Amino acid sequence: MEKLQQSVYVLLLFSFGFAGLYFAGPFLIPVVLSAVLAMLFIRLCNYLESKNIGRAVAALLCMLAFVCCIGLVLTLLSVQLSSLAENIDEMKSRLYQLFDNLRNWLNQTAGIDKKQQEQMLKGQGNGAGTMLLGFASSVMSIAVNAVLVLVYMYLFLLYRTHIKKFILKLVARDEKAEADLVVHKAGKVSQKYLSGLAAMIGMLWILYGIGFSLIGVENAIFFAVLCGLLEIIPFAGNLTGTSITVLAVVAQGNGNDKIIWVLLTYAVVQFIQTYILEPLVVGEQVNINPLFTIMAIVLGEMIWGIAGMILAIPLLGMVKIICDHHPQLQPYGFLIGPENPRKQKTSVIDYFKKLFGKK
Numbered sequence: 001m002e003k004l005q006q007s008v009y010v011l012l013l014f015s016f017g018f019a020g021l022y023f024a025g026p027f028l029i030p031v032v033l034s035a036v037l038a039m040l041f042i043r044l045c046n047y048l049e050s051k052n053i054g055r056a057v058a059a060l061l062c063m064l065a066f067v068c069c070i071g072l073v074l075t076l077l078s079v080q081l082s083s084l085a086e087n088i089d090e091m092k093s094r095l096y097q098l099f100d101n102l103r104n105w106l107n108q109t110a111g112i113d114k115k116q117q118e119q120m121l122k123g124q125g126n127g128a129g130t131m132l133l134g135f136a137s138s139v140m141s142i143a144v145n146a147v148l149v150l151v152y153m154y155l156f157l158l159y160r161t162h163i164k165k166f167i168l169k170l171v172a173r174d175e176k177a178e179a180d181l182v183v184h185k186a187g188k189v190s191q192k193y194l195s196g197l198a199a200m201i202g203m204l205w206i207l208y209g210i211g212f213s214l215i216g217v218e219n220a221i222f223f224a225v226l227c228g229l230l231e232i233i234p235f236a237g238n239l240t241g242t243s244i245t246v247l248a249v250v251a252q253g254n255g256n257d258k259i260i261w262v263l264l265t266y267a268v269v270q271f272i273q274t275y276i277l278e279p280l281v282v283g284e285q286v287n288i289n290p291l292f293t294i295m296a297i298v299l300g301e302m303i304w305g306i307a308g309m310i311l312a313i314p315l316l317g318m319v320k321i322i323c324d325h326h327p328q329l330q331p332y333g334f335l336i337g338p339e340n341p342r343k344q345k346t347s348v349i350d351y352f353k354k355l356f357g358k359k
Contacts, residue, residue, distance in 0.1 A: 006328055007331075010328070010329065010332070018299070018303060021303050021304070022302075022303045022304075025303065025304050028304075029145065029304055029307045029308075030145045030148040030149045030152060031152055032311060032315070033149055033307060033310075033311060034148070034149045034150075034151075034152030034153040034156060035152070035156055036190050036194065036311060036314055036315075037066065037149070037153050037194075038152075038153050038156035038157050038160070039187045039190040039191050039194075040190065040191050040194045040195060041062040041063075041065070041066065041153075041157060042157070042160065042187060042191065043191065044062050044065070045058045045059060045062050045157050048061055048062070055157075055158060056158055058157075059154050059157035059158045060154060062153075062157055063150055063153055063154045063157070066150075066153070067150065073225070073229070076221070076225055077222065077225055077226070164180075164183055167179065167183055168180060168183075178325060181325070182321060182322060182325050185321045186317075186318040186321050186322070189314060189317040189318055189321060190314040190317070190318065193313065193314050193317065194314065197231070197232070200231070200273070200277050200278065201228045201229065201231050201232070202228070203277055204224075204227065204228040204231060204269065204273065204277075205224050205225055205228040207224075207269045207272060208220075208223070208224035208227050208228060208265070208269060209221055209224035209225075211224075211265035211268065211269060212224055212245070212262070212265065215258060215261040215262065215265060216258065217245065217248075217249060217258070217262065218248075219248075223241075223244070223245045223248065226241055226244065226245075227241030227242065227245065228241075229241075232310055233306060233309050233310060234293075234297050234309060234312075234313065238266075238270065242262070242263070242266045245262055245266075246259055246262055246263070249262055287317065287320060287337055287338060288313070288316055288317060288320060288336055288337065288338070289336065289337060289338045289339060292316065292335075292336040293313060293316070296312040296313060296315075296316040297309050297312045297313070299312070300312030300315075316336065319336075320333050320336055320337060321333075323336075324337075
């Protein structure tokens with residue numbers, strides 16, 4: 001009976017915690033995102049400090065390296081987008097033609113004539129000014145949050161030892177060693193997952209680029225980079241990228257054959273990703289079963305939107321580590337973990353270390 005009460009209390013705590021996360025989202029999203037990114041660069045920061053570079057300068061260099069990576073990707077996209085803009089007029093005319101065909105189809109099948117369709121569109125157009133204002137507000141919010149993430153990331157790297165000491169001060173003296181191990185493992189989970197995800201995205205760029213180029217998709221590199229980047233959003237990202245590519249192929253006036261080839265390319269790349277790239281490059285770094293992986297992504301989207309979907313898996317991996325090292329929470333760690341933890345896969349880094357390591 002006592003264990004049942006403890007379980008109920010834990011579930012209530014989680015419920016109140018999720019409610020707090022939802023209402024504090026505007027403040028917590030840039031903080032948590034920057035903390036996870038800072039964990040990714042801890043190894044690089046430690047390496048720079050081992051070369052007699054001050055912590056403040058090392059943290060600044062890590063932040064600049066991150067900005068340069070984002071800048072390179074955006075530059076590549078903008079270059080490809082400029083070449084895509086050259087054909088935008090032709091794509092517009094084809095889209096208008098498709099739209100006109102759709103209106104004719106609605107008139108013939110659903111009995112909605114063109115005047116009724118225009119009235120429906122006018123009703124939607126009344127909120128165009130509000131939509132434009134909302135879009136401008138969203139762009140400003142993203143820009144402010146991007147600056148906050150960079151500032152927080154730099155400060156987390158600069159004060160990481162101070163923060164770790166604070167966490168250790170919260171536990172009893174005889175539990176400091178266990179708490180230190182938990183903090184170390186939690187940082188490793190985020191670091192390995194994000195580094196593996198970045199490597200997998202790079203490989204997907206190559207695979208999609210080769211596939212789209214072979215079947216003759218215009219601006220193949222742009223759509224390859226876009227499909228790879230959208231992999232940051234689990235499950236929904238790859239479907240969104242492929243849907244955009246198919247829509248672009250339709251707008252470019254290509255036939256059904258090319259659309260089928262795009263879908264086949266997507267299927268082949270997804271097969272390679274699922275059965276080769278993810279086991280080798282990412283591995284089961286977060287050690288979570290698929291059921292709770294999907295549930296975490298859905299819950300993350302409900303609480304924090306797209307940012308929640310991106311952060312759901314590494315955060316749940318950290319929660320599992322905390323549960324595994326706390327006696328009262330170990331049943332929850334067992335529940336969200338894999339059914340056969342002994343058959344855990346390794347990352348590509350661990351694979352090559354094992355392959356070329358000393359026997």
